[in-house]
Amino acid sequence: MPVPTSAPTEHQLLRDTVRTKIHDAIMDGTLEPGERLNDDELIAWLGVSRTPIREALSQLARAGLIEMAPNRYTRVTTPRPDEVVEALQTLGVLFGGVVRLAVPRLGAGARKRILAALDATIADFETHDVAAVNHDALDVFALYVAECGNADLQRVCRDTTDGLGFRLRLPNLDELVDWERMTEDFRRLRTATEAGDNIGAELATEAIHQLPGEKR
Template sequence: MPVPSSAPTEHQLLRDTVRHKIHAAIMDGTLEPGERLNDDELIAWLGVSRTPIREALSQLARAGLIEMAPNRYTRVTTPKAEEVVEAMQTLGVLFGGVVRLAVPRLTASTRKKILAQLDRTITELDAHDVPAVNHDALSVFGLYVDACGNENLQRVCRDTTDGLAFRLRLPNLDELIDWDQLTTDFRRLRDATESGDNVAAELATEAIHLLPGEKQHRPG
Protein backbone atom coordinates (compact mmCIF):
# COMPACT_ATOMS: atom_id res chain seq x y z
CA MET A 1 0.00 0.00 0.00
CA PRO A 2 1.18 3.54 -0.57
CA VAL A 3 2.86 5.09 2.45
CA PRO A 4 1.30 8.47 3.36
CA SER A 5 3.75 11.32 3.28
CA SER A 6 4.29 13.19 6.56
CA ALA A 7 5.83 16.18 4.82
CA PRO A 8 3.79 19.37 5.24
CA THR A 9 1.93 20.52 2.17
CA GLU A 10 2.22 23.98 0.69
CA HIS A 11 -1.26 24.72 2.01
CA GLN A 12 -0.24 23.73 5.56
CA LEU A 13 2.91 25.83 5.37
CA LEU A 14 0.89 28.83 4.18
CA ARG A 15 -1.59 28.44 7.02
CA ASP A 16 1.22 28.24 9.55
CA THR A 17 2.92 31.32 8.11
CA VAL A 18 -0.33 33.26 8.41
CA ARG A 19 -0.84 32.03 11.98
CA HIS A 20 2.66 33.08 13.02
CA LYS A 21 2.19 36.56 11.55
CA ILE A 22 -1.16 37.15 13.24
CA HIS A 23 0.16 35.64 16.48
CA ALA A 24 3.15 37.98 16.45
CA ALA A 25 0.93 41.01 15.76
CA ILE A 26 -1.26 40.13 18.75
CA MET A 27 1.62 39.51 21.13
CA ASP A 28 3.50 42.71 20.22
CA GLY A 29 0.36 44.85 20.43
CA THR A 30 -0.01 45.66 16.73
CA LEU A 31 -3.42 44.01 16.95
CA GLU A 32 -4.98 45.24 20.17
CA PRO A 33 -7.36 43.44 22.56
CA GLY A 34 -10.92 43.60 21.28
CA GLU A 35 -9.85 44.62 17.75
CA ARG A 36 -12.08 43.08 15.10
CA LEU A 37 -10.38 41.09 12.38
CA ASN A 38 -11.87 41.55 8.94
CA ASP A 39 -11.17 38.88 6.32
CA ASP A 40 -10.72 41.36 3.47
CA GLU A 41 -8.27 43.47 5.49
CA LEU A 42 -6.31 40.37 6.49
CA ILE A 43 -6.23 39.20 2.86
CA ALA A 44 -4.85 42.58 1.81
CA TRP A 45 -2.27 42.57 4.61
CA LEU A 46 -1.09 38.98 4.28
CA GLY A 47 -1.50 38.54 0.54
CA VAL A 48 -3.15 35.13 0.77
CA SER A 49 -6.60 33.68 0.16
CA ARG A 50 -9.40 33.45 2.72
CA THR A 51 -8.99 29.72 3.47
CA PRO A 52 -5.55 29.73 5.17
CA ILE A 53 -6.56 32.87 7.07
CA ARG A 54 -9.71 31.25 8.48
CA GLU A 55 -7.78 28.10 9.39
CA ALA A 56 -5.08 30.17 11.13
CA LEU A 57 -7.71 32.16 13.03
CA SER A 58 -9.37 28.93 14.17
CA GLN A 59 -6.05 27.70 15.54
CA LEU A 60 -5.48 31.00 17.34
CA ALA A 61 -8.99 30.77 18.78
CA ARG A 62 -8.17 27.33 20.20
CA ALA A 63 -5.04 28.85 21.74
CA GLY A 64 -7.17 31.57 23.38
CA LEU A 65 -5.84 34.57 21.46
CA ILE A 66 -8.89 35.03 19.22
CA GLU A 67 -12.61 35.12 20.02
CA MET A 68 -14.97 33.97 17.27
CA ALA A 69 -18.76 33.97 17.01
CA PRO A 70 -20.13 32.73 13.65
CA ASN A 71 -21.71 35.50 11.57
CA ARG A 72 -21.07 38.01 14.36
CA TYR A 73 -17.42 38.76 14.95
CA THR A 74 -13.82 37.60 14.93
CA ARG A 75 -11.69 39.67 17.28
CA VAL A 76 -8.60 39.66 19.43
CA THR A 77 -9.33 38.33 22.91
CA THR A 78 -9.86 40.96 25.61
CA PRO A 79 -8.30 40.04 28.97
CA LYS A 80 -10.81 40.12 31.83
CA ALA A 81 -10.07 40.60 35.53
CA GLU A 82 -12.21 37.60 36.49
CA GLU A 83 -9.99 35.30 34.39
CA VAL A 84 -6.70 36.25 36.06
CA VAL A 85 -6.62 33.65 38.84
CA GLU A 86 -7.76 30.80 36.60
CA ALA A 87 -5.19 31.66 33.93
CA MET A 88 -2.38 31.98 36.48
CA GLN A 89 -3.26 28.66 38.11
CA THR A 90 -3.31 26.87 34.77
CA LEU A 91 0.12 28.28 33.98
CA GLY A 92 1.27 27.20 37.43
CA VAL A 93 0.27 23.59 36.80
CA LEU A 94 2.29 23.58 33.58
CA PHE A 95 5.28 25.61 34.73
CA GLY A 96 5.60 23.83 38.08
CA GLY A 97 6.36 20.55 36.34
CA VAL A 98 8.58 22.27 33.78
CA VAL A 99 10.71 23.91 36.48
CA ARG A 100 11.05 20.67 38.48
CA LEU A 101 12.34 18.90 35.38
CA ALA A 102 14.51 21.75 34.14
CA VAL A 103 16.49 22.84 37.21
CA PRO A 104 18.58 19.61 37.54
CA ARG A 105 19.38 19.77 33.82
CA LEU A 106 20.57 23.37 33.63
CA THR A 107 24.02 23.98 32.22
CA ALA A 108 26.08 26.73 33.80
CA SER A 109 25.40 29.08 30.89
CA THR A 110 21.65 28.40 30.86
CA ARG A 111 21.42 28.83 34.64
CA LYS A 112 23.25 32.15 34.33
CA LYS A 113 20.84 33.28 31.61
CA ILE A 114 17.78 32.31 33.67
CA LEU A 115 19.12 34.02 36.80
CA ALA A 116 19.75 37.21 34.82
CA GLN A 117 16.18 37.11 33.48
CA LEU A 118 14.83 36.50 36.99
CA ASP A 119 16.85 39.45 38.30
CA ARG A 120 15.33 41.63 35.57
CA THR A 121 11.81 40.46 36.43
CA ILE A 122 12.35 41.04 40.16
CA THR A 123 13.58 44.57 39.46
CA GLU A 124 10.44 45.18 37.39
CA LEU A 125 8.27 43.79 40.18
CA ASP A 126 9.93 46.13 42.68
CA ALA A 127 9.20 49.03 40.31
CA HIS A 128 5.58 47.88 39.74
CA ASP A 129 6.27 47.89 36.02
CA VAL A 130 3.25 45.79 35.04
CA PRO A 131 3.76 45.68 31.23
CA ALA A 132 7.41 44.65 31.65
CA VAL A 133 6.52 41.93 34.15
CA ASN A 134 3.83 40.62 31.80
CA HIS A 135 6.45 40.22 29.08
CA ASP A 136 9.54 39.14 31.01
CA ALA A 137 7.91 36.70 33.44
CA LEU A 138 6.61 34.66 30.51
CA SER A 139 10.03 34.87 28.85
CA VAL A 140 11.83 33.47 31.88
CA PHE A 141 9.49 30.48 32.12
CA GLY A 142 10.05 29.98 28.41
CA LEU A 143 13.72 29.41 29.23
CA TYR A 144 12.78 26.68 31.71
CA VAL A 145 10.53 25.12 29.05
CA ASP A 146 13.42 25.02 26.59
CA ALA A 147 15.60 23.31 29.20
CA CYS A 148 13.15 20.78 30.66
CA GLY A 149 13.96 18.00 28.19
CA ASN A 150 10.38 16.73 27.89
CA GLU A 151 9.17 17.16 24.32
CA ASN A 152 5.53 16.44 25.12
CA LEU A 153 5.45 19.02 27.89
CA GLN A 154 7.27 21.51 25.69
CA ARG A 155 4.66 21.03 22.97
CA VAL A 156 1.77 21.55 25.38
CA CYS A 157 3.38 24.69 26.79
CA ARG A 158 4.09 26.19 23.40
CA ASP A 159 0.53 25.52 22.25
CA THR A 160 -1.17 27.04 25.29
CA THR A 161 0.96 29.45 27.31
CA ASP A 162 0.66 32.51 25.07
CA GLY A 163 -3.13 32.41 25.17
CA LEU A 164 -3.12 32.01 28.96
CA ALA A 165 -0.47 34.66 29.53
CA PHE A 166 -2.33 37.06 27.25
CA ARG A 167 -5.20 36.96 29.75
CA LEU A 168 -2.88 38.51 32.32
CA ARG A 169 -2.18 41.58 30.21
CA LEU A 170 -4.17 43.93 32.38
CA PRO A 171 -2.80 47.38 33.28
CA ASN A 172 -4.02 46.97 36.87
CA LEU A 173 -2.67 43.44 37.36
CA ASP A 174 -0.86 44.53 40.53
CA GLU A 175 -4.23 45.48 42.04
CA LEU A 176 -5.68 42.04 41.36
CA ILE A 177 -2.96 39.96 43.04
CA ASP A 178 -0.63 40.33 46.04
CA TRP A 179 2.25 42.06 44.27
CA ASP A 180 4.59 41.98 47.29
CA GLN A 181 4.04 38.24 47.77
CA LEU A 182 4.60 37.70 44.05
CA THR A 183 7.94 39.50 44.34
CA THR A 184 8.91 37.35 47.34
CA ASP A 185 8.02 34.15 45.49
CA PHE A 186 10.08 35.18 42.45
CA ARG A 187 13.05 35.67 44.79
CA ARG A 188 12.44 32.17 46.17
CA LEU A 189 12.44 30.81 42.63
CA ARG A 190 15.70 32.58 41.91
CA ASP A 191 17.39 31.21 45.06
CA ALA A 192 16.17 27.67 44.38
CA THR A 193 17.30 27.81 40.76
CA GLU A 194 20.71 29.09 41.77
CA SER A 195 21.16 26.36 44.39
CA GLY A 196 19.75 23.61 42.14
CA ASP A 197 16.84 22.75 44.45
CA ASN A 198 14.23 21.70 41.93
CA VAL A 199 11.50 20.89 44.49
CA ALA A 200 11.81 24.34 46.11
CA ALA A 201 11.82 25.88 42.63
CA GLU A 202 8.63 24.00 41.75
CA LEU A 203 6.91 25.14 44.95
CA ALA A 204 7.94 28.74 44.34
CA THR A 205 6.60 28.54 40.79
CA GLU A 206 3.28 27.19 42.02
CA ALA A 207 3.09 29.97 44.62
CA ILE A 208 3.81 32.58 41.95
CA HIS A 209 0.82 31.26 40.03
CA LEU A 210 -1.57 31.21 43.00
CA LEU A 211 -1.92 27.46 43.37
CA PRO A 212 -3.35 26.63 46.81
CA GLY A 213 -1.76 24.47 49.47
CA GLU A 214 1.86 25.48 49.00
CA LYS A 215 2.14 27.68 52.12
CA GLN A 216 2.23 24.69 54.41
CA HIS A 217 5.57 23.70 52.83
CA ARG A 218 7.23 27.04 53.55
CA PRO A 219 9.95 27.03 56.22
CA GLY A 220 9.38 28.87 59.49
Protein backbone atom coordinates in the same frame (compact mmCIF):
# COMPACT_ATOMS: atom_id res chain seq x y z
CA MET B 1 3.88 -2.15 5.88
CA PRO B 2 5.96 0.97 5.39
CA VAL B 3 4.43 4.19 6.64
CA PRO B 4 4.22 6.80 3.88
CA THR B 5 5.79 10.16 4.59
CA SER B 6 5.21 13.44 2.88
CA ALA B 7 6.59 16.94 3.12
CA PRO B 8 4.33 19.76 4.33
CA THR B 9 2.16 21.09 1.52
CA GLU B 10 2.38 24.65 0.32
CA HIS B 11 -1.09 25.22 1.81
CA GLN B 12 0.04 24.03 5.24
CA LEU B 13 3.10 26.25 5.14
CA LEU B 14 0.98 29.22 4.10
CA ARG B 15 -1.43 28.66 6.98
CA ASP B 16 1.44 28.50 9.43
CA THR B 17 2.97 31.69 8.03
CA VAL B 18 -0.36 33.48 8.36
CA ARG B 19 -0.80 32.20 11.91
CA THR B 20 2.65 33.47 12.88
CA LYS B 21 2.05 36.94 11.43
CA ILE B 22 -1.32 37.37 13.15
CA HIS B 23 0.04 35.91 16.40
CA ASP B 24 2.99 38.31 16.39
CA ALA B 25 0.72 41.29 15.63
CA ILE B 26 -1.43 40.40 18.64
CA MET B 27 1.49 39.85 20.98
CA ASP B 28 3.27 43.10 20.03
CA GLY B 29 0.08 45.18 20.27
CA THR B 30 -0.34 45.93 16.56
CA LEU B 31 -3.72 44.19 16.83
CA GLU B 32 -5.27 45.42 20.06
CA PRO B 33 -7.56 43.56 22.50
CA GLY B 34 -11.12 43.58 21.24
CA GLU B 35 -10.16 44.58 17.71
CA ARG B 36 -12.38 43.03 15.05
CA LEU B 37 -10.65 40.95 12.41
CA ASN B 38 -12.21 41.31 8.98
CA ASP B 39 -11.45 38.66 6.38
CA ASP B 40 -11.14 41.14 3.51
CA GLU B 41 -8.77 43.37 5.48
CA LEU B 42 -6.65 40.36 6.46
CA ILE B 43 -6.56 39.18 2.85
CA ALA B 44 -5.36 42.63 1.75
CA TRP B 45 -2.75 42.75 4.53
CA LEU B 46 -1.41 39.22 4.19
CA GLY B 47 -1.86 38.75 0.44
CA VAL B 48 -3.34 35.26 0.73
CA SER B 49 -6.71 33.64 0.18
CA ARG B 50 -9.48 33.30 2.75
CA THR B 51 -8.92 29.60 3.53
CA PRO B 52 -5.47 29.75 5.20
CA ILE B 53 -6.60 32.86 7.08
CA ARG B 54 -9.64 31.12 8.52
CA GLU B 55 -7.57 28.06 9.45
CA ALA B 56 -4.96 30.25 11.15
CA LEU B 57 -7.66 32.14 13.06
CA SER B 58 -9.18 28.87 14.25
CA GLN B 59 -5.78 27.78 15.59
CA LEU B 60 -5.34 31.12 17.35
CA ALA B 61 -8.83 30.78 18.83
CA ARG B 62 -7.87 27.39 20.29
CA ALA B 63 -4.78 29.05 21.75
CA GLY B 64 -6.96 31.70 23.42
CA LEU B 65 -5.75 34.72 21.46
CA ILE B 66 -8.84 35.05 19.26
CA GLU B 67 -12.56 35.01 20.12
CA MET B 68 -14.92 33.74 17.42
CA ALA B 69 -18.70 33.63 17.24
CA PRO B 70 -20.10 32.27 13.93
CA ASN B 71 -21.78 34.95 11.82
CA ARG B 72 -21.19 37.53 14.55
CA TYR B 73 -17.55 38.41 15.08
CA THR B 74 -13.91 37.39 15.03
CA ARG B 75 -11.84 39.56 17.33
CA VAL B 76 -8.71 39.69 19.43
CA THR B 77 -9.33 38.39 22.94
CA THR B 78 -9.89 41.04 25.60
CA PRO B 79 -8.25 40.22 28.96
CA ARG B 80 -10.74 40.33 31.82
CA PRO B 81 -10.00 40.84 35.52
CA ASP B 82 -12.19 37.88 36.53
CA GLU B 83 -10.00 35.53 34.48
CA VAL B 84 -6.68 36.48 36.08
CA VAL B 85 -6.61 33.86 38.85
CA GLU B 86 -7.70 30.99 36.59
CA ALA B 87 -5.12 31.92 33.96
CA LEU B 88 -2.39 32.22 36.60
CA GLN B 89 -3.26 28.88 38.16
CA THR B 90 -3.32 27.10 34.80
CA LEU B 91 0.10 28.48 34.00
CA GLY B 92 1.24 27.39 37.46
CA VAL B 93 0.21 23.79 36.87
CA LEU B 94 2.19 23.74 33.61
CA PHE B 95 5.23 25.70 34.77
CA GLY B 96 5.51 23.90 38.10
CA GLY B 97 6.15 20.62 36.31
CA VAL B 98 8.43 22.30 33.78
CA VAL B 99 10.60 23.84 36.50
CA ARG B 100 10.80 20.58 38.46
CA LEU B 101 12.10 18.81 35.37
CA ALA B 102 14.35 21.60 34.15
CA VAL B 103 16.32 22.61 37.24
CA PRO B 104 18.30 19.35 37.63
CA ARG B 105 19.16 19.45 33.91
CA LEU B 106 20.54 22.99 33.80
CA GLY B 107 24.08 23.43 32.57
CA ALA B 108 26.14 26.38 33.69
CA GLY B 109 25.21 28.50 30.68
CA ALA B 110 21.48 27.83 30.89
CA ARG B 111 21.46 28.44 34.65
CA LYS B 112 23.26 31.75 34.14
CA ARG B 113 20.72 32.85 31.50
CA ILE B 114 17.77 31.94 33.71
CA LEU B 115 19.21 33.68 36.76
CA ALA B 116 19.81 36.85 34.72
CA ALA B 117 16.25 36.72 33.41
CA LEU B 118 14.94 36.23 36.95
CA ASP B 119 16.95 39.24 38.12
CA ALA B 120 15.34 41.35 35.38
CA THR B 121 11.87 40.14 36.31
CA ILE B 122 12.42 40.80 40.01
CA ALA B 123 13.58 44.32 39.13
CA ASP B 124 10.35 44.80 37.16
CA PHE B 125 8.37 43.78 40.24
CA GLU B 126 10.35 46.09 42.49
CA THR B 127 9.57 49.08 40.23
CA HIS B 128 5.96 47.98 39.65
CA ASP B 129 6.51 47.94 35.89
CA VAL B 130 3.38 45.96 35.00
CA ALA B 131 3.98 45.92 31.23
CA ALA B 132 7.53 44.63 31.68
CA VAL B 133 6.39 41.97 34.17
CA ASN B 134 3.81 40.68 31.69
CA HIS B 135 6.54 40.23 29.10
CA ASP B 136 9.58 39.23 31.18
CA ALA B 137 7.88 36.71 33.46
CA LEU B 138 6.67 34.60 30.54
CA ASP B 139 10.13 34.84 28.98
CA VAL B 140 11.67 33.47 32.19
CA PHE B 141 9.48 30.39 32.15
CA ALA B 142 10.05 29.93 28.41
CA LEU B 143 13.72 29.40 29.31
CA TYR B 144 12.77 26.65 31.76
CA VAL B 145 10.49 25.10 29.12
CA ALA B 146 13.40 24.96 26.66
CA GLU B 147 15.49 23.08 29.23
CA CYS B 148 12.90 20.67 30.65
CA GLY B 149 13.69 17.83 28.24
CA ASN B 150 10.06 16.74 27.81
CA ALA B 151 8.86 17.19 24.23
CA ASP B 152 5.19 16.62 25.08
CA LEU B 153 5.24 19.23 27.82
CA GLN B 154 7.12 21.65 25.57
CA ARG B 155 4.45 21.23 22.89
CA VAL B 156 1.60 21.81 25.36
CA CYS B 157 3.32 24.94 26.67
CA ARG B 158 3.98 26.21 23.16
CA ASP B 159 0.31 25.78 22.24
CA THR B 160 -1.22 27.32 25.37
CA THR B 161 1.01 29.73 27.27
CA ASP B 162 0.70 32.70 24.92
CA GLY B 163 -3.09 32.68 25.20
CA LEU B 164 -3.00 32.28 28.97
CA GLY B 165 -0.32 34.93 29.35
CA PHE B 166 -2.27 37.31 27.15
CA ARG B 167 -5.18 37.08 29.58
CA LEU B 168 -2.90 38.62 32.22
CA ARG B 169 -2.15 41.72 30.16
CA LEU B 170 -4.10 44.11 32.32
CA PRO B 171 -2.71 47.56 33.18
CA ASN B 172 -3.90 47.19 36.77
CA LEU B 173 -2.57 43.67 37.28
CA ASP B 174 -0.75 44.75 40.44
CA GLU B 175 -4.15 45.61 41.96
CA LEU B 176 -5.49 42.12 41.26
CA VAL B 177 -2.66 40.04 42.77
CA ASP B 178 -0.49 40.22 45.88
CA TRP B 179 2.40 42.07 44.27
CA GLU B 180 4.78 41.92 47.26
CA ARG B 181 4.22 38.23 47.88
CA MET B 182 4.71 37.45 44.19
CA THR B 183 7.99 39.39 44.24
CA GLU B 184 9.20 37.34 47.20
CA ASP B 185 8.17 34.11 45.48
CA PHE B 186 10.25 35.05 42.45
CA ARG B 187 13.20 35.57 44.80
CA ARG B 188 12.56 32.09 46.22
CA LEU B 189 12.50 30.69 42.69
CA ARG B 190 15.85 32.32 41.96
CA THR B 191 17.44 30.98 45.14
CA ALA B 192 16.18 27.45 44.51
CA THR B 193 17.26 27.51 40.86
CA GLU B 194 20.74 28.70 41.77
CA ALA B 195 20.99 25.95 44.39
CA GLY B 196 19.70 23.23 42.06
CA ASP B 197 16.71 22.63 44.36
CA ASN B 198 14.03 21.56 41.89
CA ILE B 199 11.36 20.89 44.53
CA GLY B 200 11.87 24.32 46.08
CA ALA B 201 11.78 25.87 42.61
CA GLU B 202 8.56 24.02 41.79
CA LEU B 203 6.89 25.19 45.02
CA ALA B 204 7.97 28.77 44.40
CA THR B 205 6.60 28.60 40.85
CA GLU B 206 3.27 27.30 42.09
CA ALA B 207 3.12 30.04 44.73
CA ILE B 208 3.83 32.68 42.09
CA HIS B 209 0.82 31.44 40.20
CA GLN B 210 -1.48 31.34 43.25
CA LEU B 211 -1.75 27.60 43.58
CA PRO B 212 -2.42 26.47 47.16
CA GLY B 213 0.61 24.94 48.80
CA GLU B 214 2.64 25.03 51.94
CA LYS B 215 1.48 27.44 54.63
CA ARG B 216 3.72 30.43 55.38
